[in-house]
Amino acid sequence: MKKRDIVEFKIDAMEFGGNSYGYVEDERVDIKGGITGQKVRVLIKKIRKDKIEGKLLNVIEKSPIEKAVTCKYFGECGGCSILSIPYEEQLQIKEGQILDLFAEKDFIGFKFLGVEGSPKFHEYRNKMEYTFGDEEKDGPLTLGLHKKGRMYDIITVDECFLVDKDFRKILKITVDYFERKKIPYYRNLTHKGYLRNLVVRKGLNTGEILVNLVTSSQMELDLGEYVNSILNLEIEGKVVGILHTLNDGLADVVKCDELKILYGRDYLYENLLGLKFKISPFSFFQTNTKGAERLYSIVREFIGNEKDKVIFDLYSGTGTIAQIVSKNAKKVIGIEIVKEAVEAAIENAKLNNITNCEFIAGDVGEKVKYLKEKPDLIIVDPPRPGIHKDALKDIVKFNAKEILYISCNPKTLVRDLAEFKKANYDIVKVKGMDMFPNTPHVETVVLIEKK
Numbered sequence: 001m002k003k004r005d006i007v008e009f010k011i012d013a014m015e016f017g018g019n020s021y022g023y024v025e026d027e028r029v030d031i032k033g034g035i036t037g038q039k040v041r042v043l044i045k046k047i048r049k050d051k052i053e054g055k056l057l058n059v060i061e062k063s064p065i066e067k068a069v070t071c072k073y074f075g076e077c078g079g080c081s082i083l084s085i086p087y088e089e090q091l092q093i094k095e096g097q098i099l100d101l102f103a104e105k106d107f108i109g110f111k112f113l114g115v116e117g118s119p120k121f122h123e124y125r126n127k128m129e130y131t132f133g134d135e136e137k138d139g140p141l142t143l144g145l146h147k148k149g150r151m152y153d154i155i156t157v158d159e160c161f162l163v164d165k166d167f168r169k170i171l172k173i174t175v176d177y178f179e180r181k182k183i184p185y186y187r188n189l190t191h192k193g194y195l196r197n198l199v200v201r202k203g204l205n206t207g208e209i210l211v212n213l214v215t216s217s218q219m220e221l222d223l224g225e226y227v228n229s230i231l232n233l234e235i236e237g238k239v240v241g242i243l244h245t246l247n248d249g250l251a252d253v254v255k256c257d258e259l260k261i262l263y264g265r266d267y268l269y270e271n272l273l274g275l276k277f278k279i280s281p282f283s284f285f286q287t288n289t290k291g292a293e294r295l296y297s298i299v300r301e302f303i304g305n306e307k308d309k310v311i312f313d314l315y316s317g318t319g320t321i322a323q324i325v326s327k328n329a330k331k332v333i334g335i336e337i338v339k340e341a342v343e344a345a346i347e348n349a350k351l352n353n354i355t356n357c358e359f360i361a362g363d364v365g366e367k368v369k370y371l372k373e374k375p376d377l378i379i380v381d382p383p384r385p386g387i388h389k390d391a392l393k394d395i396v397k398f399n400a401k402e403i404l405y406i407s408c409n410p411k412t413l414v415r416d417l418a419e420f421k422k423a424n425y426d427i428v429k430v431k432g433m434d435m436f437p438n439t440p441h442v443e444t445v446v447l448i449e450k451k
């Protein structure tokens with residue numbers, strides 16, 4: 001086998017995160033995407049001593065496990081890559097992936113409670129970040145998701161069932177409006193153009209919707225007519241704010257240079273487990289509301305009913321977990337790097353009449369070592385890269401009896417658990433919660449205890 005060869009093989013197994021592999025003449029080839037049992041055509045991209053990497057060109061034969069009904073964009077769109085696998089089997093695959101990763105580190109003797117399915121399998125997302133573009137050179141304006149494996153081609157996904165009807169209607173009216181006006185989209189190659197993203201957020205329990213149009217500052221456009229078209233839409237929810245974010249950053253990510261409120265307010269409210277949360281446009285909030293209610297209930301179950309604990313909530317976002325566990329606590333201290341999320345957390349605690357939570361803005365790696373309290377329980381919920389090794393060293397120094405680790409990446413989770421094990425922590429309980437049906441991702445909750 002050599003670089004640029006095109007090979008065909010059957011996929012042997014899928015790994016956590018969406019990669020899979022198969023064998024060509026006893027040599028393992030790793031690819032992005034793919035489902036166990038599919039016969040695929042693959043372009044060999046890299047041959048290294050320890051690894052051969054290929055690019056999936058197309059699926060020649062479906063896998064026998066692909067029995068579920070898919071959507072019209074399946075196979076072309078980069079989202080929902082395992083939609084064709086029946087949901088029960090998706091959960092089994094995720095369970096196997098978590099257990100494999102734990103086994104690779106020789107973790108044994110813990111209670112594994114399986115992977116719980118999301119209460120909603122379709123229309124579960126409360127936030128979508130759509131991109132403006134086109135599907136073919138100089139074709140009509142599109143607004144939606146990236147085509148699979150293509151950086152610059154965008155498919156309009158106005159029939160996508162990851163979100164509810166309101167999202168689909170807002171997307172459709174937006175793309176039609178700007179196509180009619182012939183407004184150019186921002187091209188990432190030349191950095192010229194205006195329309196960049198449309199971010200829609202909805203409180204699934206309150207019905208409140210926030211629409212955020214993200215553009216460059218290369219044009220000055222009167223957006224009054226667009227705002228009215230959104231406000232006149234017949235939808236189930238209620239649009240509480242229409243925002244205009246200016247972003248002249250070169251990277252293809254939503255970043256805010258300036259935020260203008262075109263209508264209403266720049267936040268929405270969501271209710272979760274009897275608490276009210278104010279969510280600002282750029283703060284982290286779990287994207288599967290019904291799944292988040294289950295995830296946080298698992299957190300409550302894992303920490304038990306013992307009262308008067310001192311709890312740290314590290315990587316606290318808008319303070320959801322801190323407030324949910326506050327009933328069991330004498331005091332909760334949250335640390336979060338996004339300043340506006342901390343401001344929202346403080347406001348949220350006031351809104352919920354919670355007086356025993358304190359939130360600190362900053363990097364866990366810098367702030368945690370200065371905390372004076374002695375925690376009984378430390379909750380960590382880091383982003384995908386996991387806990388920075390220096391922060392982990394400082395966390396361990398607190399000698400807390402229990403640590404509850406919530407992770408959206410079981411690979412970095414097991415890496416960090418191995419460090420906690422070295423510091424004399426034992427894994428007690430593990431449970432997966434599927435916050436992301438039809439995608440290769442899964443959330444894992446782990447309780448560890450000091451020996």
Ligand SMILES: C[S@@+](CC[C@H](N)C(=O)[O-])C[C@H]1O[C@@H](n2cnc3c(N)ncnc32)[C@H](O)[C@@H]1O
Nearest residue numbers: 284315316317320336337338363364381382383
């Ligand atoms: C997976 S989210 C968890 C948020 C929150 N626990 C929740 O359930 O909504 C991870 C959070 O960590 C924050 N974060 C990322 N790196 C950080 C760091 N070095 N220090 C503090 N917070 C960080 C992110 O902004 C994000 O809000």
